[in-house]
Amino acid sequence: MAASFLHFISVSFGWIYFFCWSFSFYPQPILNFRRSSTTGTTIDFPAINVLGFIAYFVSNAAFLYSPQIRTQYALRHHGLAPTVQFNDLAFAAHAVGISIIIFSQFWAELWGFEKRGRRDPGARISKAILGIVVGSLVGVGTVVFIVVLRQDEDAKTGWAWIDVIYAISYVKLIITFVKYMPQVLTNYRNHSTQGWSIVQILLDFAGGLLSILQLGIDSYLQGDWSGITGNPVKLMLGNVSMFFDIIFIVQHYCLYNGNQRKVHNEEDPLLDGATREERIE
Incomplete structure (x- = not known):
């Protein structure tokens, strides 16, 4: 009875976090559209999100639907199934699509937005973010090369295709650390x-908390906490997101509360005509 109730709670938390995290993507592009500008935001965030969520989708799909990856996971985690749930995959798929849309908003001509100056902070992808993208691709490629070259028969202790999937999932983990x-x-x-x-941040915080709670409940139901360590990306995705969400919340409500200072861009006087509601946002 208790197990059935906990399973229900896990499923509920999973889909609530799906909606919280999914809805958290919409306030920013809507705000950009209302203001006809991306001023005040950085292109780095959606750009790196596209790669990160593609990696998250691929790894979740493999853990859910690849018999080979699931078998290799069981060999390394006491015969258990991965704690990845369908709502994780659904969230990743949605995140890829909406991240591409947000990324496209930085092409002003496409959306009819006012152009940003090339020197405006965040208007161009930074070298650091480009370095992370290249480094991530090289890292995954290296693991693929090692697995193909060694062809170890013992997937429990040797190199196996599950290591490639872990490498792909770690791309998302690294991106989560740096994207904010x-x-x-x-x-x-x-x-x-x-x-x-700030609305996206509040929803993001709620989604991160519920995601971690679902992971904990699923591991408890398996009777083995290795379900948490076996899904490090979901664990860290929630924790790191909440950490940075708290920083944004402090910035918005404490450090810069009521500060209506204009974003520094001499070529973009857009905010002069903004409404009071838009300024507060």
């Missing part, structure tokens, strides 16, 4: 969170 920093620094330089939607 450009926006944190942009807010700091502007002494304002103007142009950066």
Whole structure:
């Protein structure tokens, strides 16, 4: 009875987190559309998100539907099945699509937005983010090369295709660690969170918390906490997201509360005519 109830709670938390995290993507592109501008936001965030969520989708799909990967996972985790759920895959698929849309908004001509100056902070992809993209691709390619070259028969202790899937999932983990920093620094330089939607952050925090709770419940139901360590990306995705969400919340409500300082861009006087509601956002 208790197990059935916990399973129900796990499923409920999973789909609630799916909707919280999925809805968290919409306030920013809607705000950009209302303002006809991406000023105050950085292209680094959606750009790196596209790669990160593609990696997250591929790894979740493999753990859910690949017999070979599931068998190799069981060999390494006491015969258990991966703690990846369908709602994880659904979230990743949705995130890929909406991240591509947000990324496209930085092409002003495509959306009819006012153009940003080339020197405007966040208007161009930074070298650091490009380095992470290249490094991630090289890292995954290296693991694939090792697996193909060694062809170890013992998937439990040797190199196996599950290591490739883990490498792909670690791409998402690394990106989660770094993707928020450009926006944190942009807010700091502007002494304002103007142009950066706080609604998405509140939803993101709720989604991260529920995601971790679902992972904990699923591992408890398996009677083995290796279900958590076997799904490090979901664990860290929730924790790291909440950590940066707290930073954004402090910036918005404490450090820069009520600060309507304009984003520094002499070529973009857009905010002069903004409504009070838009300025607060």
